[in-house]
Amino acid sequence: MKLARLGVLIDEAAMKRLHSYGLNVFERYIEEILEHAGAPFETITDIRALDDRGFDIVIASVVPENEETAERLWQYAEHxxxxxxxGGLGLLARRLGCRQRPRTGAGYARLPEFRSVPAPLRCLSAQPWHAxxxxxxxxGALHASSPQGELVGPALQTFAVxxxxxxxxxxxxxxxxxxxxQGTRPVLHDGIPAPDGTADIDEGILKADDDIELDWEWDREKTATGMPYFAYPHADYWREALMAHLVxxxxAxxxxxxxxxxxxxxTGHVALISFxxxxxxxxxxxxxxxVLKKLQIPSTWCMIEPGxxxxxxxxxxxxxxxLALHYNALEKENGxxxxxxxxxxxxxxxxxxxxxxxVSNxxxxxxxxxxxxxFRWCEANGIAADQTRGPTKRGNVGFLFGTCHPYFPIAWCDEGNRRYDVLEIGFLTQDLNHPNLSDTTVIEPFLKQVAKxxxxxxxxxxxxxxxxxxPVRQAIREVVGKxxxxxxxxxxxxxxxxWQRARRTMRVTGIDAAGQVRLERGTVNEPVAVWLPTSEAPESIQSPGIVYRYGVPCIKQVHHLTREEAEC
Known part of the structure; x- marks a missing residue:
C-alpha cells in the first residue's frame, strides 16, 4: 500500500486578511494536531498551488472566500x-445540494460510525447543512445544548464529486x-462557579480555571464517595475523531x-508527579x-521564593x-x-x-x-514547558481543559495565531485526601481515561x-501503586x-516495496513504534503486531536505531 499524500491548505493571503480585521484563525491549529499524531503532511500556503501538487487528500483549513476558490476546490475533488x-465551504453548499442552517451554540456530537470515538463529544458551536x-x-449527529438535546443535523456529510x-x-x-x-477569550475576570458549590472559582484571583468551556452538569461525573470530576477529555476525543476520519x-x-x-x-503510559x-x-x-525514595519515582519540584x-x-x-520554577504573581503575597x-x-x-x-514552570x-x-514570558526566559493549566477546587478536578496530552498552545490574532514554543503539560488534581480537595476515588477513573x-x-x-x-501521604502512595x-x-x-520535542523531529518519508515505513529519526535514539493502517482483514495479515488504532487494524512496526545512525 502506498503512502497517502496529505496536503493542508492554509492560504497566507486569506489568513492575513482575517488578521487585519482582528479575527482569530484557530483553524490553522490543524498543523499541531497532525504533528502531534505523527502524521506526514505538507502545508500549502497558496491555493493556486493546489492544482499541480498531486495530493490524495487536502484539508481546506484556511481558504479565500470567493468564487475562484470554490471552483478550484471543486475541480480538485472532481479530478x-x-x-x-x-466547517466553512459555504460557497459550495448550493452546488452540493445543501442549504446552510444557522450556527448553533454549544452542544454535543455523537459518532457511532467511529467506534474508537467515545460519545458524546462536546462542541462549542457548529454550522450544520441541510441536504x-x-x-x-x-x-453522526449533532445535539443542541445537551447530549440528549434537539437533533440539529449530521456531524459529517460526504458528497461524491x-x-x-x-x-x-x-x-x-x-x-x-x-x-x-485554552478557552474562548482571554482571562480578564473571575469565572462562573459550579452551581453545586463545589468549585467557587470566583474568589477574586485570576486563574487558569476562570475560563473553561465544559458544562458543570453534562461533563462531570461523581465517584462512589460523591467526588465530582470532569470525566471526559473532549479535546482528545476530537483529535481521535479527526484522525480516525483521515485514516x-x-x-478508501x-x-x-x-x-x-x-x-x-x-513505555506503556506516562505519569508525572509534581510538587x-x-x-x-x-x-x-x-x-x-x-517518601519518594521509598516509592522510587522521579518528580518535578516547582520552587517558589525564598526556597x-x-x-x-x-x-x-x-x-x-x-528543579523548576513556581512563578508567584499572587497579589496578596506581593506577587x-x-x-x-x-x-x-x-x-x-x-x-x-x-x-x-x-526547563519547567x-x-x-x-x-x-x-x-x-x-507563554511569551516562558519563551523569553528559555523555559520550554509549563504546567499551569489545572484545577484549584474540589469540584473542578479532572479534564477541565478537555485534554491530558502535552500540546503547544496557539497565540491570539495579535501575534498571528502562531504556536508558542512552550509545551503545556496540564495537571488533573492536587493533594488528594486533603480535607478541602478530592479523595483518592478519582485516581482510577483518571488513570483509565489517560491510558485510553x-x-x-x-x-x-x-x-x-x-x-x-x-492521608495525603497515603494518596501519593495510592497514585503510584495504581x-x-x-x-x-x-x-x-x-x-x-x-521526548515530545525529539519525537516531532521524526518524519515518515515513504513506504518501501516490502511495506516497511521509511522513517527519518531526527534526534530520537529510542525504539519507536509506527502504526500502519491497513484495509486488509487482520486474520489475513502475517504479522504479530496487528492492533486496532483509530478504529482500524494497524500493523505495528518498531523502528530501532541502526548502527549507521548510532555512529553519526
Missing part, C-alpha cells in the same frame, strides 16, 4: 481528490480543540497514513524526599528529581504579573539551585490572566501537605518535554 473541511439531495452521505469526494464536518474541529484547551479517507483511496506512537516503544514548594521549610522537603537550603537542592537533583517579575524569579531559582537552565495558585502572556487516549496522568502535590497529613499496576512509567516534566 479525483478527497477534500475535507471542518436537499438524497445522495449526500450523513455520519466527479472522481473524488468532498467531506464536510459541521464542527470546526481544530478551533474546538483550541477553545477547549479512513486514505484507506487504497493509500495509508502511518502514525507515530505517542511514547517510546516499551509546589509553598512555605519552603527544609523539614517538609526532607520528608517528601523520603530551600542548598543541601536540599543537592539531594533533590542527586535522587533524580527535576506581580509582569515579564520583568517572571524574569527576576527565573533568575532567582537558577541562582539558588545552581542550574544553568530552568508552574504558576503559584495557577495564577493566570490574558491569553498568551505567560495516551496522554499524561499529572498529579500535583505540595511538600507541606506530604509533611503534615498522613499507576504501576496499569503500566504507567513516571517521568519528570523535563523528560516529557525532551
Amino acid at each position: 479525483g481528490g478527497t477534500l475535507i473541511a471542518y 436537499e439531495d438524497a445522495g449526500a452521505g450523513a455520519i 466527479g472522481r473524488g469526494a468532498i467531506h464536510r464536518w459541521a464542527v470546526d474541529i481544530p478551533t474546538t480543540v483550541v477553545q477547549l484547551q 479512513r479517507c486514505a484507506l 483511496k487504497d493509500r495509508t497514513l502511518p502514525l507515530l506512537d505517542y511514547w517510546p516503544e516499551g 509546589d514548594s509553598d512555605f519552603n521549610e527544609d523539614e517538609r522537603a526532607v520528608v517528601t524526599l523520603d 530551600y537550603s542548598p543541601q536540599v537542592y543537592e539531594r533533590v537533583l542527586a535522587e533524580g528529581h527535576e 506581580i504579573w509582569s515579564l520583568e517579575e517572571f524574569t527576576r524569579q527565573r533568575q532567582w531559582v537558577q541562582s539558588a539551585t545552581g542550574l544553568a537552565r530552568v 508552574k504558576n503559584h495558585y495557577t495564577r493566570y490572566e490574558g491569553w498568551g502572556e505567560l 487516549v495516551g496522554g499524561v496522568a499529572h498529579f500535583l502535590f505540595h511538600q507541606i501537605h506530604i509533611h503534615r497529613l498522613e 499507576a504501576r499496576q496499569m503500566g504507567f512509567a513516571f517521568w519528570t516534566s523535563k523528560q516529557i518535554n525532551d
